Amino acid sequence: MKPLLIIPPAPARWPMIERIGLERPAEWWADFKARVSEGGAGAQDAVALIAPGGEALGLACICRGGSIGVLSDIFTRPQHRGRGFARMLVGALLNWFDVTGGKTLHAAAPIDVAQRLLVPQGFEPTRRASDAADARVTLRRGSPAGQHDETGPGAAEVRAVLRGDWPALYDLLQHRPGPDPRVGLDESALGAEEFLAQLSFQQRRGTCVLLVESRAERPEALASLAVDQLGERTYAMILPHDVNSPPLRQAVERTATERGYARVEYPLQALAG
Ligand SMILES: CC(C)(COP(=O)(O)OP(=O)(O)OC[C@H]1O[C@@H](n2cnc3c(N)ncnc32)[C@H](O)[C@@H]1OP(=O)(O)O)[C@@H](O)C(=O)NCCC(=O)NCCS
Incomplete structure (x- = not known):
């Protein structure tokens, strides 16, 4: 099953995404809806969906500006987990990111998901705040975007x-x-x-x-x-x-x-x- 790649603005796709059942606060949904339906100002985002028969069973999203992106909101409906959907969603987004000039991609996930889902796709863990078995980690794929300790060129x-x-x-x-x-x-x-x-x-x-x-x-x-x-x-x-x-x-x-x-x-x- 090939994921469907949506490049916002894509208002017609919104109802399907809204029905997926992801539990998030209302403000998060409002922000996500604006990004999918209207597109974020200056952003080049993409949303990948597993949507056989027009109903979304899984989604993942890259929020992108220039060559830097953040992969987030990887979600598969509970009754459809364990069938490789998340791996396909992430793979589709990574292809898009790479062929469109993306260089540095960030993500954050629980350590077990990070190791099984993201590390095999080229991410490296970067930061971890606790030794707990279910700790979250940040990950990066691709070159570091910059050192951030010196001023760049230009005005x-x-x-x-x-x-x-x-x-x-x-x-x-x-x-x-x-x-x-x-x-x-x-x-x-x-x-x-x-x-x-x-x-x-x-x-x-x-x-x-x-x-x-x-x-x-x-x-x-x-x-x-x-x-x-x-x-x-x-x-x-x-x-x-x-x-x-x-x-x-x-x-x-x-x-x-x-x-x-x-x-x-x-x-x-x-x-x-
Ligand atoms: C994590 C989640 C997206 C996985 O979706 P999925 O479609 O079942 O994942 P896949 O079938 O593609 O599995 C891909 C790999 O991740 C592993 N994996 C999936 N869910 C996992 C979990 N909860 N813990 C550890 N590993 C997990 C699978 O075992 C598989 O690895 P393997 O091939 O080595 O066995 C899904 O469980 C979910 O929506 N969880 C709630 C949201 C969440 O935690 N998102 C991730 C952080 S952004």
Whole structure:
């Protein structure tokens, strides 16, 4: 059975995907629906489906921006597991990723699934936060996207975050500490997808503004400004915490002023010391 490859926007495919029975919060579904039906801004995503007779039995997805991607949401309906569907789904997505110029692909999975499903397809485990038998690990397939400890070539540009920036931001969070500087890199790298999803939901709700500093179209720093509470002051975060980006900081302050705030505080930056 050959997986069906969907390149968003593909609104006609959405009802079949929605019926698959994946348990996720409503906000996750809203985000996924927008990505499949409309396509993510600046993103080149793909969804693979096992859909004999027009009913989806399994799916997997790559969220991609440029040469970097994140493989996620590998799911087979419980009554159809153990028939090689996940392996076929992942294989179809990897073919697409490779032939369309993808270079670095990230994923995260429970260790046993990682070893049986992803390592045989060329992934290498990169980070693991615990020794527990059911621990989750992050994996990477292909060359590292960059070292993230030096400035790239070209002029810096500050702009709103697009969906197509997420894979490169995920990649950044595999190398540099996440939002809470007290959390170790292994743990924060494993939490990158959840963290980025939460930011995405907040951006969609209008409770935060997300800005990115990019160079040669590659995000190097991310800023999040809270705009949900009215008052004198508000809060912001710039990642990586130790990045010195006057243009990004100025853009954060300017956005805060436009929203009526007199002062911006950076509490997590203070924790980073
Ligand atoms: C994990 C999951 C996608 C596997 O789907 P599937 O269609 O049954 O997988 P396949 O039949 O293609 O199996 C591929 C390989 O993975 C192994 N595998 C499948 N599910 C596994 C599990 N839960 N634990 C360990 N290995 C597993 C299979 O044994 C097989 O390896 P083998 O050929 O060496 O025996 C499915 O169980 C699922 O949807 N689980 C819930 C969501 C999830 O955990 N997704 C993965 C993380 S993103």
